[in-house]
Amino acid sequence: MDSDSEIPNEAKTLSPMLLAVLSNRFDGVVREMTNTMLRTGRSAVINSARDFSCGITTADNELFATAEGLPAHVYGLNLQTAAMCEFHDDIAEGDAYLHNDPYSGNSHPADHTLIVPVFWEGEHLFNVCAKAHQADIGNSLPTTYHAAARDVYEEGALIFPAVRVQRKHETIDDIIRMCQRRIRVPDYWHGDFLSMLGSARTGEKRIHDILQKYGKATIKRFATEWFDYSEVRMRQAIRELPAATIERESFHDPMPPMLPDGIPVRVKLVVDPIAGTIEIDLTSNIDCMDNGLNLSEACSISNSAAGVYNCLPSDIPRNGGSYRCLSVKLREGAAIGIPRFPHSCSVATTNVSERLLNLVQAALADLGEGYGLAEGGLGMGAGYSVISGKDARHEDHSYVNQLIIGNNGGPASPECDGWLTYGLPVVAGLMYRDSVEINELSYPIHFKEIRLTQDTTGAGFNRGAPGARITYGPSNHPMTVVFAADAQVNPARGVRGGGDGNVGAMHVVDENGNKTRAPSVGEIELKKGAWLSGLETSGGGYGDPLLREPARVLDDVLERYVSPSYAADVYGVVLTGQADDESLVLDLAATNARRAELKAARIA
Amino acid sequence: MFAEKLAARGFDERTTHYRVDAHYAAQVWDIAVDLPASRVESTTVVDELIEAFHANHRRIFSVEDRASPIEFLNWTGRLAISLPQANVTASATVDAVGARTTRTALFDIDDARETTIVRGDTVSVGELIVGPAIIEEATTTLVLPPGVHATLSSADSYMIEWEPGVE
Numbered sequence: 001m002d003s004d005s006e007i008p009n010e011a012k013t014l015s016p017m018l019l020a021v022l023s024n025r026f027d028g029v030v031r032e033m034t035n036t037m038l039r040t041g042r043s044a045v046i047n048s049a050r051d052f053s054c055g056i057t058t059a060d061n062e063l064f065a066t067a068e069g070l071p072a073h074v075y076g077l078n079l080q081t082a083a084m085c086e087f088h089d090d091i092a093e094g095d096a097y098l099h100n101d102p103y104s105g106n107s108h109p110a111d112h113t114l115i116v117p118v119f120w121e122g123e124h125l126f127n128v129c130a131k132a133h134q135a136d137i138g139n140s141l142p143t144t145y146h147a148a149a150r151d152v153y154e155e156g157a158l159i160f161p162a163v164r165v166q167r168k169h170e171t172i173d174d175i176i177r178m179c180q181r182r183i184r185v186p187d188y189w190h191g192d193f194l195s196m197l198g199s200a201r202t203g204e205k206r207i208h209d210i211l212q213k214y215g216k217a218t219i220k221r222f223a224t225e226w227f228d229y230s231e232v233r234m235r236q237a238i239r240e241l242p243a244a245t246i247e248r249e250s251f252h253d254p255m256p257p258m259l260p261d262g263i264p265v266r267v268k269l270v271v272d273p274i275a276g277t278i279e280i281d282l283t284s285n286i287d288c289m290d291n292g293l294n295l296s297e298a299c300s301i302s303n304s305a306a307g308v309y310n311c312l313p314s315d316i317p318r319n320g321g322s323y324r325c326l327s328v329k330l331r332e333g334a335a336i337g338i339p340r341f342p343h344s345c346s347v348a349t350t351n352v353s354e355r356l357l358n359l360v361q362a363a364l365a366d367l368g369e370g371y372g373l374a375e376g377g378l379g380m381g382a383g384y385s386v387i388s389g390k391d392a393r394h395e396d397h398s399y400v401n402q403l404i405i406g407n408n409g410g411p412a413s414p415e416c417d418g419w420l421t422y423g424l425p426v427v428a429g430l431m432y433r434d435s436v437e438i439n440e441l442s443y444p445i446h447f448k449e450i451r452l453t454q455d456t457t458g459a460g461f462n463r464g465a466p467g468a469r470i471t472y473g474p475s476n477h478p479m480t481v482v483f484a485a486d487a488q489v490n491p492a493r494g495v496r497g498g499g500d501g502n503v504g505a506m507h508v509v510d511e512n513g514n515k516t517r518a519p520s521v522g523e524i525e526l527k528k529g530a531w532l533s534g535l536e537t538s539g540g541g542y543g544d545p546l547l548r549e550p551a552r553v554l555d556d557v558l559e560r561y562v563s564p565s566y567a568a569d570v571y572g573v574v575l576t577g578q579a580d581d582e583s584l585v586l587d588l589a590a591t592n593a594r595r596a597e598l599k600a601a602r603i604a
Numbered sequence: 605m606f607a608e609k610l611a612a613r614g615f616d617e618r619t620t621h622y623r624v625d626a627h628y629a630a631q632v633w634d635i636a637v638d639l640p641a642s643r644v645e646s647t648t649v650v651d652e653l654i655e656a657f658h659a660n661h662r663r664i665f666s667v668e669d670r671a672s673p674i675e676f677l678n679w680t681g682r683l684a685i686s687l688p689q690a691n692v693t694a695s696a697t698v699d700a701v702g703a704r705t706t707r708t709a710l711f712d713i714d715d716a717r718e719t720t721i722v723r724g725d726t727v728s729v730g731e732l733i734v735g736p737a738i739i740e741e742a743t744t745t746l747v748l749p750p751g752v753h754a755t756l757s758s759a760d761s762y763m764i765e766w767e768p769g770v771e
Contacts, residue, residue, distance in 0.1 A: 015713045036665045042630040198667035
């Protein structure tokens with residue numbers, strides 16, 4: 001079966017050049033929306049870390065353009081605009097809608113999404129979406145990740161299932177006032193709301209510019225052809241994979257007392273190169289849990305699909321067209337699937353999502369040498385916690401914000417070592433990092449250290465990237481820190497003989513230097529003089545470390561990713577001399593002997 | 605002072621321009637606003653400046669926030685001097701004879717055109733080059749699709765114009 005034959009020839013009227021120009025024009029719209037939000041946001045999570053994504057869906061709710069949107073955010077925009085269309089039969093030009101409902105297409109309640117329907121010549125053609133992780137959403141605790149919430153009521157988030165917030169370009173102030181009475185630091189929230197609104201309205205204007213120049217008929221034709229092109233690219237890529245059915249399971253860390261055994265994450269992948277499809281079956285996962293770690297439907301789809309896209313050529317457009325080649329099987333009422341209201345999805349975008357994404361890309365490594373990826377470093381430890389309190393420098397003004405300043409290392413791939421500034425699997429290095437200086441100006445926080453760690457990476461023919469150690473504390477009043485970490489028991493796994501990443505840990509260090517292990521999930525209060533010190537995690541390795549070229553191991557020692565003793569113990573690479581006086585060199589004969597010894601020990 | 609020194613040397617056609625970088629409270633990126641006057645001494649000027657900031661924020665980002673304080677940070681002045689018109693006359697450095705050729709080039713799928721190929725150093729000031737044409741300069745290549753024409757200005761720049769619908 002040839003998919004080209006499925007596209008009628010008479011429909012192919014746009015030149016490939018125009019197709020390329022228009023796809024970039026629409027990605028350009030998304031980038032301008034992104035720039036608008038970054039430049040105007042008030043919370044560091046938006047104006048520095050870029051924990052937000054913009055995108056465009058078509059009026060019939062297919063994901064159309066996403067540019068550099070975060071995978072965990074953008075898939076699902078189509079479900080959200082579909083909900084908007086379902087809930088409102090009087091959608092008109094000048095409307096705007098607020099959506100954060102994980103039961104009708106959103107990722108998790110913290111990701112407020114502003115949707116503006118775009119009309120041209122009276123016809124609804126597109127929707128522009130600006131989705132941003134908020135500093136606060138009115139939860140019962142000062143965090144946007146409420147892991148212990150038994151249900152949506154204990155979670156406490158205000159939920160907006162595509163609620164109209166503008167009519168004829170006028171804001172419906174009732175909604176704004178409701179939010180300002182329930183969301184902490186209402187002035188910041190309102191500023192961030194305006195930032196999303198500005199982003200969406202800017203996107204609307206730029207789509208009008210495109211329609212003005214090219215006309216409605218050409219743009220509608222373009223949408224059809226761009227989806228078809230994306231589908232063809234995806235099908236071709238899947239046709240080059242070996243046929244296989246792969247089942248794999250991994251575990252989110254235990255969270256005593258809530259989850260003493262951890263959370264199993266299961267997937268069955270059916271790769272069918274003849275049809276050019278991949279089926280992702282998530283139906284064997286456990287039922288919804290009485291905590292905030294359930295995945296939303298959007299997160300179940302986006303993160304399992306991202307695991308597949310990560311292992312295919314990176315220039316395949318991520319949109320409704322290429323998505324036609326994937327079928328994701330979900331079960332209603334499953335913790336990884338379609339959540340049943342009122343089970344909480346507060347932490348849906350990160351913890352279990354990271355496990356799911358890692359699981360899928362590592363499962364694809366079972367296709368053979370050269371396929372798939374190792375698991376990426378994960379866990380929202382100290383560097384990704386939500387801090388809150390009062391700022392003595394500004395008349396005790398309240399603050400709350402998620403730090404995005406940690407680092408987990410990227411997974412090794414068949415081609416290269418892990419990406420150093422990876423962050424979390426669900427953002428895949430696309431987010432920015434906070435600036436220490438701007439964070440210290442914006443919040444009463446003092447950073448003591450952020451450094452990469454040594455001898456932590458998942459070893460391999462290609463190795464994972466290292467995680468960071470990060471230590472900070474309050475600069476005046478006590479600071480509340482809320483976190484929901486992972487990978488403090490189960491690390492990121494290596495594949496095809498590659499080693500696992502390290503396990504993370506968090507400690508509270510008091511003013512006398514005494515260390516106390518912090519729980520991986522919970523809330524602590526730090527007084528001035530005390531520090532939270534987090535060891536974050538590295539990515540898994542790909543392939544046998546004993547096959548890594550000795551010269552690359554020497555490089556790693558010179559760069560201080562690994563120590564000479566680790567090089568000898570794990571890679572079997574023996575070095576002589578010192579790095580300090582530039583006399584460090586490989587001892588190839590000793591290396592060969594050492595590697596033979598390590599291989600023999602494995603067999604024994 | 606500096607302006608007076610320049611005026612004494614004959615550069616007396618000058619303009620002065622003031623602007624300030626500003627942002628709404630808690631924003632970390634600035635936008636520039638032109639000052640309505642050379643001094644900010646009256647509340648009228650302050651009000652004008654505030655209005656100018658809101659308007660510029662709306663122009664760039666489609667929204668304004670009238671409830672928010674505005675922080676004005678970096679105040680800058682720019683002095684511009686009009687230099688006398690330089691009489692640059694570029695001219696063809698190479699004899700044009702034999703320097704125009706043609707070849708077939710694709711301007712779209714199935715749209716092959718007989719295209720003039722022009723060596724840049726053979727073009728004279730004011731000369732009109734009508735597309736479809738390709739101008740080959742030492743450091744770049746200019747493609748003139750059908751409907752586009754170029755002339756070489758006295759300042760040695762190509763002025764390219766496009767008339768929609770005309771080929």
